[in-house]
Amino acid sequence: MNRRTFLGKAGLIGTGLAALQPFPSVLGANQKIRLAIMGTNGRGTGASPASKMRKSPSSAIPTNAPSRKP
């Protein structure tokens, strides 16, 4: 299942538009950067220091399996 199929099944729309829309190249100096972290079992926790840096991004941790030690 590719991304388009997945999103179709999920009932979301607008997937084709994403590739056509111009994206902003840079963010403002004071604009919050929102990070999504993709990883399982704590992989990606190395990125957590980012959330205490001076730019204070917020973060989400989308995982394809719950974090759990083997």
Next chain:
Amino acid sequence: MKASADIQGKEPEGLEDFRTILDRSDWDALVIAAPNHWHAPATILGCQAGKHVYVEKPASQNAWEGQLAVEAARKYDRIVQVGMQRRSLDAFQQGIQMIHDGAIGKVHFARAWYANSRGGIGKGEPADIPDWLDYELWQGPAPEHPFQSNLIHYNWHWFWHWGNGELGNNGIHSLDVCRWGLQVDCPTSVTSTGGRYHFDDDQQTPDTNIVAFDFGHATITWEGRSCQNHPIEGTTFGVAFYGTEGTMIMDSGSFKIMDPKNQLVSEVKGDGSDTQHLQNFLDCIRSGERPTGDIEIGHKSTMLCHLGNIAYRTGHTLHLNPDTGKILDDPAAEALLRKEYRPGWTPKV
């Protein structure tokens, strides 16, 4: 989740599938810390969705998708940082600049190494998929493979189906530093020797491995010992540059210089934290500048891992045209530059 909540003072939003954020404009960047077979495909999906990407090393699981990841970053004008943290460390930037400025003369040989004391992974058996695991999504772009007991969470590194062995796991870090110091891109030849010697188990990738890259005027070697951790130069991870007027030894975050009589003449200490590299990523999102570990740099360094693994798997010495990066007269080796994908999952830019 808890660690992030503790730091930022609010609970992060947890999702089971990262693709649900791709069409959400409230997310700016994607950090990819999934297994290797996800690195390039997720990078490409992220760029196409307008996200800046921090992808852990290696930049790809094979050469073909790695090149696509570079193309995606450029086509969609996204910041893509590869997790080769030493590119952003003050001590490493200083040390490499000193090499470029001639501090140890002309350098014709760089040596990289990694040593650990990993155990065996045993013989896997068919097993029920744990109820906490979405194995379908975990496999993602990798061809369907039955679940087995000794795969998740870490041992996938040691199967060619999902991983890149120790060379792609830890060799990438030191090979990147070697390539940076010598200012080289593509070798003219690659040889590899070694094997899975320590344990009779399912591991396909070598636990003992020597890879040599010839660049015409200089050579890089990588020594990997996954199951024998005796250090070299006092460190289990390191890089040495041997120059006509001295030697530089680098460990995880520090370096020292010896003169031709092997007397210490300079030493700079630092740590190997990820923080500077992540900060550089965030700074570049704001400035639009290329990050220190830009995807093109990461792809070139990752290519050394791919070539080393291809030389190991074929048992061939690879010969390359360094201007084009093409492997010469070796169809078996060329075939390993890419892989098959699960139907519907082949990356496209």
